[in-house]
Amino acid sequence: MMLTVTFLAAFVLTTVSSQETEETITYTQCTDGYEWDPYRQQCKDIDECEIVPDACKGGMKCVNHYGGYLCLPRTAQIIVNEQDAATADSAGGRNSVIRRTPVDVQQGPPNPTHQIQCATGYEQSEHNVCQDIDECATGAHNCRADQACVNLRGSFRCQCLPGFQKRGEQCIDIDECTLPPYCHHRCVNTPGSYYCQCNPGFQLASNNHTCVDVDECRTSSYICQYQCVNEPGKFSCVCPEGYQVVGGRTCQDINECETTNECREDEMCWNYHGGFRCYPRNPCQEPYVLTSENRCVCPVSNTICRELPYSIVYKYMSIRSDRNVPSDIFQIQATTIYPNTINTFRIKSGNENGEFYLRQTSALSAMLVLVKSLSGPREHIVDLEMLTVNSLNYRTSSVLRLTIIVGPFAF
Template identity: 70%
Template sequence: MWKVLFLTMLTLALVKAQDTEETITYTQCTDGYEWDPLRQQCKDIDECDIVPDACKGGMKCVNHYGGYLCLPKTAQIIVNNEQPQPQQETPAAEASSGATTGGVSASSMAASAVVPGGGFVASAAAVVGPEVQTGRNNFVIRRNPADPQRMPSIPSHRIQCPAGYEQSEHNLCQDTDECTAGTHNCRADQVCINLRGSFACQCLPGYQKLGEQCVDINECDASNKCAQQCYNILGSFICQCNQGYELSSDRLNCEDIDECRTSNYLCQYQCVNEPGKFSCMCPQGYQVVGRTCQDINECETTNECREDEMCWNYHGGFRCYPRNPCQDPYVLTAENRCVCPVSNAMCRDLPQSMLYKYMSIRSDRSAPSDIFHIQATTIYANTINTFRIKSGNENGEFYLRQTSAVGAMLVLVKSLSGPREIVVDLEMLTVNSLGTYRASSVLRLTIIVGPFAF
């Protein structure tokens, strides 16, 4: 009788244990996990995949069970798979993230990060292994997810979703997009990033978070890529170049401006481009004054003229001429003036006086142009003066125009190229109204044509 009673109680115990196998669905998971409606259990969230810029400062993100690690890029990850520990009974009330009623028995997998030079960084244990269920009387029941008869069915009643999730039309908990719904609290100068079960507020590019506000980053100080000058602006920076340079197409580097190509009138003679600037050059015998060329007066500085010579400066050089240019039968009466004495019989058929003058003009001077004026120094009553070019105009480069009764103007009618020297004799013939007096005077003009035209 006692044997029969024992068997009856054992049978009732087994039946009672089977009655407790009814599945209860949990949709609330601990931080770092989310509910898997298909498997009806909590699964790890890969924060490295969904969180933008999860790690800063050049660190790399390593996903971990229930969280993630930020490690140096040179760190080595060592995974140590230990043997599963013996199954132990865990009360249902102590299950932290179980997908079914009862406790969870798990083997541990530790992930350790080692940085160069040694030193333990972090380790964590994860819940892995097959689903288990602990019933009454310490019975451990293993469920095979592949068995469709043992798979929990999706509840048809209304479920309660955790914060950040909402019930879908299929009666499942799905993520709430706070950014789209407008339920976030990001500031106007921030960008809302949706996360699973939550959201994050990030600053716009060029800004960094300081407390709850986004402040401008001086990129000019942090990562100045400008070749010359950097100017910080809100959220970014701009590059500028020094005078004489311009920004290249990449808006970072600077290229030299060839000022000589921009204009033909920067310099009077020759423009020379230099890095960031330009300079003007002049031919020999000239010096640069600003952007123009000024003749150097060698007669006032250095010359090689003898004591019996006079120095005559012209455009680009100088010449040495005799201080006494008179030749027999002429005698020197004043500077550069020679007179033939009336008492000398040789002077009857010669000009009464010879005057020596010197002038210089630039090469390729425009024509026609007035270049020299001649005028009588002595005026006699009842006389008439006429002027003519006596010699030195074989090529027809000059014309003498009488301007008054006692004066005339030498006109250049053809452009002259230098360097060259031209000697022109200008004669003034004087006669009285009765024709009883006749005299002439000659002005010997030496014209030096400079070697350069500018």
């Protein structure tokens, strides 16, 4: 607590130059806590509670006092008794009257009878000051359900919600689709808002207005069987030569033997995955002669034929590249059955790298098994031989010459 007691001092300096002439000069000075009032021609009290920033700390309240100020608890009660001080004459002058105000500080609750008058929109606080009433928080407003209440000092304002505008007393929706920034493709207005949509094959950019192309070839791991070509707003699938697109994404082999057959008359056309080949209609070579389609026989009347297989049958097949293994790919079977004979099967040639295995399935048949994956385009010629032995130790053989054409792709 700070208390400053102030006195007014008047200094009179008298200079006598002669008995006839007397000149008096008076200097007036105010002590601490007072300042000179030139209009009233006297010292007046300074209100430190108004001019000193944060005059009191720790939640104390500032109370102005003659010549100083007090820092008191907010619950303190102040009783003021005024007494006039006696005046006294002094040689050559008159002192100013000093009024001292004794202060009696008592602890206790604030005086409930002390009320202040606040303006409309304000109310008295517990610290006896007028504070704003938040009508929006207390519900003391008349804003409609489609309006927002905004508190002001001493009042409030009703305004439309975002996305709405006031027309008369109503709040109507703003059609943002008619205002910039415009959507790149399509705009959809909603109550109080809007959103942009893009055409198929496009997506919204980070600004939610611009539409950018979707690269479907990158977003999908399997969208085209062979190759994907991205285009603005769409994509397309292409296939390699010898194939055509079906279903928009799948590649299907083109049967050139039915469309663009370029083989000669003495040749036969064989279609395979991704292309075609021309083979002679009469594949027989001396001493073999053609007896039926693709079947060559070596006549027994020819002595050279005694050491050669009796017949050679030419067969053709095509498989896709990188086929799963092991895989059964071709069955060989005896067409003529002789009594009291035993048939055995073997791969006579064309299996130098061990890609195939011949598994006998019965006394008259065997299955060719692919045991190593083949990559194309490539052509394999495999001779499959059937040996026939009877009880009289008669031996004969026949060969199936299988041409396997491996396509360039796995489809």
